[in-house]
Amino acid sequence: MRYLPLDAADRAQMLARVGAPDIDALFADIPAAKRLNRPLDLPGGMSEIEVERRLTRMAARNVAAGSVPFFLGAGAYRHHVPATVDHLIQRSEFLTSYTPYQPEIAQGTLQVLFEFQTQVAALTGMEVANASMYDGSTACAEAILMAHRLTRRRKAVLSGGLHPQYSDVAATLGGMADEEIVRLPLDPHASEDIAAAIDDETSCVVVQSPDFFGNLRDLEPIAAAAHAKGALLVAVFTEAVSLGAVRSPGEMAADIAVGEGQSIGNALNFGGPYVGLFATRLKNVRQAPGRLAGETVDADGRRSFVLTLSTREQHIRREKATSNICTNSGLCALAFSIHLTLLGEAGLRRLAALNHAAAVDLAGRFGAIPGVDVLTEAFFNEFTIRTPRPAAALIDELAARGIVGGLPVSRLAPNAGLDDLIVVAATETSTPDDRRSYAETLAQLLQTGGKR
Amino acid sequence: MTETRYTKDHEYARVEGDVAVVGISDHAQQQLGDVVFVELPAVGVKLAKGDGAAVVESVKAASDVFAPVSGEVIEVNGAVDAQPGLINEDAMGRGWLLKIKLADAGELASLMSEADYAAFLKTLA
Amino acid sequence: MNNQGRPTRPSGGETTRRGTFTGNRALDMEEALIFETGRLDATGVDLEAPAPFASKLGAHARSAAIGLPGLTEPEAVRHYVRLSRNNYAIDAGLYPLGSCTMKHNPRLNEKMARLPGFADLHPLQPISTVQGALELIDALAQALLTLTGMSAVAMSPKAGAHGELCGMMTIKAALAARGEDKTRTVVLVPDSAHGTNPATAALIGLSVRAVPAEADGVVSAEAVEAALAPDVAAIMLTNPNTCGLFERNIVEIADAVHAAGAYFYCDGANFNAVMGKTRPGDLGVDAMHINLHKTFSTPHGGGGPGAGPVVLSARLAPFAPAPSIVGTGDALSLAEHHEGRQAFGRMSAFHGQMGMFVRALAYILSHGGDGLRQASEDAVLSANYVRASLIDLMSAPFGDRPCMHEALFDDRWLKDTGLTTLDFAKAMIDEGYHPMTVYFPLVVHGAMLIEPTESESKASLDLFIMTLRDLAMGALGGERERFVAAPVHAPRRRLDETRAARQPTLRWAKPTPA
The missing domain is CATH 3.90.1150.10 (Aspartate Aminotransferase, domain 1)
Incomplete structure (x- = not known):
């Protein structure tokens, strides 16, 4: 086996040193009746070329996003990632190192995390960010728990513009922890009255912008309403690139900002691994979950970085920890950080502008199709259309014609009465031809009544 | 007349009239290492003997400080909040954590005297 | 009192090594922060501004500067390569971190995970366009079930601790279905357990009752029986345990736990020790997470990402969270909602750590059962x-x-x-x-x-x-x-961790002129 350096002679010598007659003597603590005395029901080992064949065949059964006109977002976004990013994250020293518990020989990872934290804090307009979470949805659930700790209340109000699966995750954890999670109805028009849902028991309101339907929301009045009741505002975003074009959560007085960082530096990966971003005000940092890298000096007085405030974490605080999280999303955070460094402020702003322009162009084309309504007034690179026929069928028909046209809302919200809505995203990866092709095909499908 | 009593968890209670000044022993601060953060209770909180009263954190460890006696918290030491290192410098003095108004002076009898605590520490070595 | 406190401030002699003008020592190089070397107008990505168009951002447009420095590509490459060289790595040397399992990370796995058919795939694409992805997840799931002898697997947890949470939620859901979730609120956890175990239990409102280990480092059935009571929801037992020992009383423990109406959660962080030697399903385990980044060699990446699928016994299987793969052969689909099942909810958006699944399956296929x-x-x-x-x-x-x-x-x-x-x-x-x-x-x-x-x-x-x-x-x-x-x-001598914690500096800030 190509990954196992020991050979039979090595094993025999090692067993002799150990003083064991055979390998099974080392497994003697396994109850005899429970030892697996037969081969595993798995195929034999494969050479590299065999594994490649098998997995390449599976991969070929999928339609790669880059091979078709592609307009799907809804929490994960297809952007162009410079080749440099993937090369650098595959450096052995980044890829195959562990959590930096021995800082003297992990300054690379630690400095990256310190830079990442600073970038995330700047992007979100917050004072401090952690070293990343699993993804946006779990970061959102952790933000709610943190708000509970800070306010000593146990009720969270979720906006109807929050990604439905983020709401599901928060509701699942909240239900298990005996917390009250109030989910406002899905709100394609961004017309809900969140302030009215906040009372003296509310720990936080959780509001996404751009929201699940693409609406840009003004969080400032919501923050004011929350603060007036002693509650916190948790601002959520799923498209980090939007922060290059729109006001940040910090500017709008959010107390905690969480989001999905996939769209900077990371591939779509069929949903994971991604990277959760988590930022807050400095005064709240001791109640924050996740790891934190901080600056200090070494014995020679040189600037150095180290994991700090770790007494919040599970390996020390055990049942009193701020979170049970152990692993974060280090390598994805590195990819995020490298991509953002390559973009810089100027590049990010231009990238955001290109995204917005593509979406505005596509929305304009849809506006010209009879029977199609663009519902979203203020948006970044994603918006919602209403179609005269059930959206799910239309998306399937588009797929059959080689176009991935967006998300039928009914897929994530089957019983919400929103079966005629599609959430459509256009990023810089879409070409004018892609957008023209989508609009023309949709118009044709609607004209012909969708006969298959 | 003041007298200092100890728990097996290394809290001390220095009795000043009907008030106990509570902190962690010098042995405890040595074991913890450099204290970096202290979480103190709110004044007015009523504690039962054995309740978690405060948390003392070093870089690598966090320890609950349990109330050695029952009673109401009447004062906390703001100085250690700002300067946790006081606990390392002077755990028994300027590094005190909180003052409890004794609810039941009889509880003191269940705590160790200075000499008993010194003997107890020897058993840990 | 935790008595494991130890010096966190450096002490000891001055270094005797001769200084250099740059502070570098040949290949050992100092590297500034991007905030010190980057410029707001520098970029390593050539993007043309869009032609003028009517913005739909309205009043939401950002006017304030962000404060993000940029580097051109050569500068960025040098920055990260220099930083990388200050890290130890399994590729460079033996990395004997107990319980973390720093094994070789095959590069074939990286190559496979980057096939566009896996990496460039959106989680919400039409099901007809992702049949190969579902096939891969299903193939990995089946392999995990074969290895563990369990009935079902929840693939979505993002890492080990997330898998633990998933497993304990499944148990809580099963108790709720029996009407016992309000009365069974205690979890038995041995003293030697990893901190994630009690943290996980506490997160979903369960309290911890410690079980002492025997002098020989393992838990006895008697100790568990003594701690069992009608209020016990489950035991969380790591096997092999954190002391590197197989819990040899595990069958008796499982029997006792089941007889008391509780469930057996096994922390599978150390499953890499017993593949093909014994199966948790045969030992009486009801739920166990598997760290794909430990057992199946997906890279640790300086602290993640991981993946923590949870295998479940037949009695817990109905309560597994969404999503799950349904259908067979060429017609696989995803059950993304309850769909009439007793699924307890959802652990995360989308379907789990697909990139890690590809790597883990490549590892399993490469080894085969015997390997x-x-x-x-x-x-x-x-x-x-x-x-x-x-x-x-x-x-x-x-x-x-x-x-x-x-x-x-x-x-x-x-x-x-x-x-x-x-x-x-x-x-x-x-x-x-x-x-x-x-x-x-x-x-x-x-x-x-x-x-x-x-x-x-x-x-x-x-x-x-x-x-x-x-x-x-x-x-x-x-x-x-x-x-x-x-x-x-x-690259560094011992660090002043006390200073880092007493005066936390968690982000770069522009130095204020003196």
């Missing part, structure tokens, strides 16, 4: 080889007895040297090794937990052993400076 068993055997043999080669110099808390995949020592042998476990670990750095896991498990004083994994050749193990023996003899022979000043050859 996986061999990997476990080699891991266990290597740990025992290290243990047997050091036991005459160092002290082991549970005596001279075989271990599983990791060898545990304590610090009694250092008692008269004035040196600590930390000093010993730091001296290993100067010898070119990453230290073992230290001060974990907490129940062992000054613990040193060595996990060599199956990836080391005998020559590599022998050199490691000789190095540790030389260090140990040095420690016992009074070579103080070699330890208390260590490391002196690393």
Whole structure:
């Protein structure tokens, strides 16, 4: 086996040193009746070329996003990632190192995390960010728990513009922890009255912008309403690139900002691994979950970085920890950080502008199709259309014609009465031809009544 | 007349009239290492003997400080909040954590005297 | 009182190495922060501004500067390459972190995960366009079930601790279905457990009742029986445990737990020791997470991402969270909602760590059934080889007895040297090794937990052993400076962790002019 350096002679010598007659003597603590005395029901080992064949065949059964006109977002976004990013994250020293518990020989990872934290804090307009979470949805659930700790209340109000699966995750954890999670109805028009849902028991309101339907929301009045009741505002975003074009959560007085960082530096990966971003005000940092890298000096007085405030974490605080999280999303955070460094402020702003322009162009084309309504007034690179026929069928028909046209809302919200809505995203990866092709095909499908 | 009593968890209670000044022993601060953060209770909180009263954190460890006696918290030491290192410098003095108004002076009898605590520490070595 | 506190401020002599003008030492280079070298108008990505158009951002448009420095591509490459060289890595040397399982990360797995058919796939694409992705997840799920002898698997948890949470939520959901979730609120956890176990229990409102281990390092059925009561929801038991021992009373423990109406959660962090040797399903386990980044070699990446699928027994299977794969053969689909099942909810958006699934399946296919068993055997043999080669110099808390995949020592042998476990670990750095896991498990004083994994050749193990023996003899022979000043050859000497925690500086800030 190509990954196992020991050979039979090595094993025999090692067993002799150990003083064991055979390998099974080392497994003697396994109850005899429970030892697996037969081969595993798995195929034999494969050479590299065999594994490649098998997995390449599976991969070929999928339609790669880059091979078709592609307009799907809804929490994960297809952007162009410079080749440099993937090369650098595959450096052995980044890829195959562990959590930096021995800082003297992990300054690379630690400095990256310190830079990442600073970038995330700047992007979100917050004072401090952690070293990343699993993804946006779990970061959102952790933000709610943190708000509970800070306010000593146990009720969270979720906006109807929050990604439905983020709401599901928060509701699942909240239900298990005996917390009250109030989910406002899905709100394609961004017309809900969140302030009215906040009372003296509310720990936080959780509001996404751009929201699940693409609406840009003004969080400032919501923050004011929350603060007036002693509650916190948790601002959520799923498209980090939007922060290059729109006001940040910090500017709008959010107390905690969480989001999905996939769209900077990371591939779509069929949903994971991604990277959760988590930022807050400095005064709240001791109640924050996740790891934190901080600056200090070494014995020679040189600037150095180290994991700090770790007494919040599970390996020390055990049942009193701020979170049970152990692993974060280090390598994805590195990819995020490298991509953002390559973009810089100027590049990010231009990238955001290109995204917005593509979406505005596509929305304009849809506006010209009879029977199609663009519902979203203020948006970044994603918006919602209403179609005269059930959206799910239309998306399937588009797929059959080689176009991935967006998300039928009914897929994530089957019983919400929103079966005629599609959430459509256009990023810089879409070409004018892609957008023209989508609009023309949709118009044709609607004209012909969708006969298959 | 003041007298200092100890728990097996290394809290001390220095009795000043009907008030106990509570902190962690010098042995405890040595074991913890450099204290970096202290979480103190709110004044007015009523504690039962054995309740978690405060948390003392070093870089690598966090320890609950349990109330050695029952009673109401009447004062906390703001100085250690700002300067946790006081606990390392002077755990028994300027590094005190909180003052409890004794609810039941009889509880003191269940705590160790200075000499008993010194003997107890020897058993840990 | 936690008595594992240890010096967190550097002490010891000044370095004797001669300074340089740059602060660099040949290949060992200092690197500034991007905030010190980057410029707001610099970029490493050529993007043309869009042609003028009517913005739909309205009043939401950002006017304030963000404060993000940029670097051109050559500058960025140099920055990150220089930083990378300050990291130790499994690719560069033996990385014996006990319980973390730093085994070789095959590059084939990286290549496979980057196939556009996997990497460039959106989680919400029409099901007809992702049949191969569902096939892959299903194939990995089936392999995990075969390896563990369990009935079902929840693939979505993002890492080990998330898997633990998923498993315990499944148990809570099963109790709720029995109407017992309000009465069974206690989880039995051995003292030696990883901190994630109690943290997980607390997160969903369960309280922890500690179970002591016996003097030989394992939990007895009697101790569990004594702790069992009608209020017990489950036991969380790590097997092999954090001391590197197989819980040999596990069957009796499982029987007792089940007889008391509770469930058996097994922390599978150490499953890499027993692949093909025994199956959790045969041992009475109801739920167990598997760290794909430990057992199946997906890279640790400096702290993630991981993946923590949870295998479930037949009685817990109905409560597994969404999503799950349904259908067979060429017509696979995803159940993304309850769809009439008793699914307890959802752990995360989308379907789990697909990128990790591809890597793990590539690892499993490469090894095959026999290879996986061999990997476990080699891991266990290597740990025992290290243990047997050091036991005459160092002290082991549970005596001279075989271990599983990791060898545990304590610090009694250092008692008269004035040196600590930390000093010993730091001296290993100067010898070119990453230290073992230290001060974990907490129940062992000054613990040193060595996990060599199956990836080391005998020559590599022998050199490691000789190095540790030389260090140990040095420690016992009074070579103080070699330890208390260590490391002196690393990119950094010991750090002032006290300062980092007392005055936290968690982000770069523009220096204020004096």
